[in-house]
Amino acid sequence: xxxxxxxxxxxxxxxxxxxxxxxxxxxxxxxxxxxxxxxxxxxxxxxxxxxxxxxxxxxxxxxxxxxxxxxxxxxxxxxxxxxxxxxxxxxxxxxxxxxxxxxxxxxxxxxx
Amino acid sequence: xxxxxxxxxxxxxxxxxxxxxxxxxxxxxxxxxxxxxxxxxxxxxxxxxxxxxxxxxxxxxxxxxxxxxxxxxxxxxxxxxxxxxxxxxxxxxxxxxxxxxxxxxxxxxx
Numbered sequence: 285x286x287x288x289x290x291x292x293x294x295x296x297x298x299x300x301x302x303x304x305x306x307x308x309x310x311x312x313x314x315x316x317x318x319x320x321x322x323x324x325x326x327x328x329x330x331x332x333x334x335x336x337x338x339x340x341x342x343x344x345x346x347x348x349x350x351x352x353x354x355x356x357x358x359x360x361x362x363x364x365x366x367x368x369x370x371x372x373x374x375x376x377x378x379x380x381x382x383x384x385x386x387x388x389x390x391x392x393x394x395x396x
Numbered sequence: 397x398x399x400x401x402x403x404x405x406x407x408x409x410x411x412x413x414x415x416x417x418x419x420x421x422x423x424x425x426x427x428x429x430x431x432x433x434x435x436x437x438x439x440x441x442x443x444x445x446x447x448x449x450x451x452x453x454x455x456x457x458x459x460x461x462x463x464x465x466x467x468x469x470x471x472x473x474x475x476x477x478x479x480x481x482x483x484x485x486x487x488x489x490x491x492x493x494x495x496x497x498x499x500x501x502x503x504x505x506x
Contacts, residue, residue, distance in 0.1 A: 315491070324498065374439055383428040384430060387440050389438070
């Protein structure tokens with residue numbers, strides 16, 4: 285299995301609070317991605333990173349920010365959580381010379 | 397039109413059966429294609445990459461038809477452990493952005 289961990293694995297938070305999710309890899313892969321998965325939808329890309337301090341938006345980036353200060357860590361921040369951000373969040377990694385992505389175990393976030 | 401279309405199923409098949417899943421994608425710029433499987437409440441796991449000539453990995457065979465924008469997956473000799481949702485996933489661009497549909501659910505029974 286790819287060396288990807290996500291923390292926390294489960295979180296319940298209140299509307300309006302800030303939340304940060306962490307993705308950590310031990311593979312030294314250049315590319316990292318954040319997705320969300322909701323019932324009735326496939327996984328949707330939130331943001332991705334193609335190197336330290338290099339990030340770009342995905343299709344559902346509103347309300348989210350990311351940071352990557354080290355190769356191994358990619359942080360996803362919800363500045364002010366809303367109930368519509370209740371979801372399962374998956375991180376993925378990819379080598380620069382391949383197209384396959386490998387996913388972490390996910391974080392279940394509930395915003396009440 | 398959805399970017400990735402798959403029959404949601406469920407496909408209920410007995411152990412040992414052969415089952416085929418089909419998928420169409422709308423973005424003709426898609427360059428690479430994958431099948432992932434996802435178990436309930438788990439992360440997607442890469443099952444196989446799909447090459448233009450078609451490829452086989454054990455009991456699994458994938459086919460790609462770029463002209464028709466169509467991908468298929470054949471599973472032979474189904475096992476109980478094959479029960480999962482199968483996701484057809486094209487990727488686009490140098491950043492390899494993946495496009496997911498909602499997948500096809502397979503239930504293999506005794």
